[in-house]
Amino acid sequence: MIAPMAKYSFLIFHRELDPFMEKLMDLGVVHLISRRIAEDAEVKKQSADIALAEQVLQTFRQRKKTKLTSLPENPDFPRPTVADIPELQKELESLEKERAALQVQIQMLKPWGEFSWDAIRALEQNTGMALRFCRHQKRKFREEWYAEHPIEIVHEENGFVYFIIFQRNENKALPVVPLALPHISLGELEQHLTDCEKKILAVNQALDFYAATYTDLLREGIDKAWDRLRLHQAHLDAESVQHESLILVEGWCPEFAEETLQAFLQEQNIVYAIPEVSEEERPPVLLRNNRFARLFEPIGRLYALPDYRELDLTVFFAPFFFLFFGFCLGDAGYGAVFLIAGTVLKLKIKGPFRDYLTLVQLFGVSTMLMGYLSGTLFGLTMAELPVFTAHKNIFLNQIEMLQLALAVGLVQILFGMGVQVYKQVRFRGWKFGMSKMGWIILCVSLLDLYVTQYFTGVSSVMVWIGVALIVFFGSPESGWLKSFGMGLTDLYNITGVMGDLLSYIRLFALGVSSAILGLVVNSIALSAKGIPYIGILLFIVVLVIGHTANLLLASLSAFVHPMRLTFVEFYKNTGFTGGGKPYTPLARKAPGKS
DSSP states (O other): OBOOEEEEEEEEEGGGHHHHHHHHHHHOOOEEOOOOSSOOHHHHHHHHHHHHHHHHHHHHHTSOOOOOSSOSSOTTOOOOOTTHHHHHHHHHHHHHHHHHHHHHHHHHHGGGOSOOHHHHHHHHHHHOOEEEEEEEEGGGOOTHHHHHSOEEEEEEETTEEEEEEEEOTTSOOOSSOOOOOOSSOHHHHHHHHHHHHHHHHHHHHHHHHHHHHHHHHHHHHHHHHHHHHHHHHHHHHOEEETTTTEEEEEEEEEGGGHHHHHHHHHHTTOEEEOOOOOTTOOOOBOBOOOHHHHTTHHHHHTTOOOOTTSOOOHHHHHHHHHHHHHHHHOOHHHHHHHHHHHHHHHHHOOSTHHHHHHHHHHHHHHHHHHHHHHTEETTEEGGGSGGGGGGTTTOOOHHHHHHHHHHHHHHHHHHHHHHHHHHHHHHTOGGGGHHHHHHHHHHHHHHIIIIIOSSHHHHHHHHHHHHHHHHHTSOGGGOHHHHHHHHHHHGGGHHHHHHHHHHTHHHHHHHHHHHHHHHHHHHHHHHHHTSTTTHHHHHHHHHHHHHHHHHHHHHHHHHHHHHHIIIIIIHHHHTOOOOOOBOOOOOOSSSSOO
């Protein structure tokens, strides 16, 4: 659900604005209303500084975490500024590119051994010959070349012949392209490489030292910088009144935090008002759901926050998403892996990331349930395993799983329409919910007439009632004639409903594909098992690698496709608009004052 917001207006004497903002930040419950048209130079500068510091912090996170007492070769290395670290990182990248280039050049010169280019040039000047360094495949090297050309073989390696041609102008051309060797000796290259690696080691040691020494300090500095930036932005949001001697500050406070805010305002003797909120104003959105639905809030945010004046759909799509994931993954063994992995990691990891691991556990439970229902365990058919023989009547065949996928899809579509009816009646009035109510009646009646045939007499009447509601309440705010026309046009949407329903076949298809791939992995593993001596080892390797790859691929599909069904089919049928801005109160990130 969306937490109700109250608007507050504070009237502050200009000399008391700074201490008021500091205390408001300590309180951390007021989302200030922004009046900024553009950011000033100070905001841009502070934002750039924070971005640079966070880039440095990311660099530190990738370094060694061992605490060093000093730099091994330079203990007097000065304490860096934030700008020094990116420069060191650039220097390291440049040195690594130089090292790679030197290694390539050394690799080119190694077959030729140590020689002097000065001696080569002197020989060419004295003899009038040009020395060409060539490489050719040994199997294509022709013996007659010795008779036709002055050739000296220097080295043979890895199926190649390395040779020198003593070329004169009158010589017959040899069909081999000479090598473009670096004009430097092998010894000099190796010395350059040694020097380069020493520099790389020194820069790496420096970065490791800085990461181990200054990471916590930098993180604390970033938090303080964010606080300073938020305070500066809060000053920009304030509005001067009464010849700039009084400052008007406005913001939003959740109703559940109003008691805390009002106690603070009375303690500080702040003049405030609680004005009525107009329809044009858009309060920020704060979601407050139960423990189960709260786990799915990050998924909903991938699309958009709801508008303040509509329903939060998290609690409505969460059970379906939970079910859909298991439907798509569809293997009880994979579900057990999810559950065990989530549980083990949850015991080791602390902090907000634990909520994601709880979600992994839930997905594991869902997959185990749906995998059991479809009778699949690591690609095996559970009905054929002796331990599950007594459960044969519970397992569903593929036709029944397809029917279940369509039934679940129809339930979600009709449920979404019902949510839209409730939303329209609640926020706009009963007339605006009648058209979608007509669609619910029409769909249920047609389902009974052509599928279940339980109440055909009642359904044949209800069909026309549904059509009438759709036609006569097409657009209640536009007048009866236009409303009638739009209602008739809306009847064409029956094809859209059918298209939405068929989209849910993907739940069945993905579950089947996951099971088939698991079966293929098992078949390949069994084939490898028959190989003498190493058969058992190959059997285990194929099973582990194959099922791991299938699990990763199927997990991605099991997350993406339920998300598509949620954001396209379900959100569309609920009339979701979105576009809400998140509730971000003026609150301190760093402990104490910045």
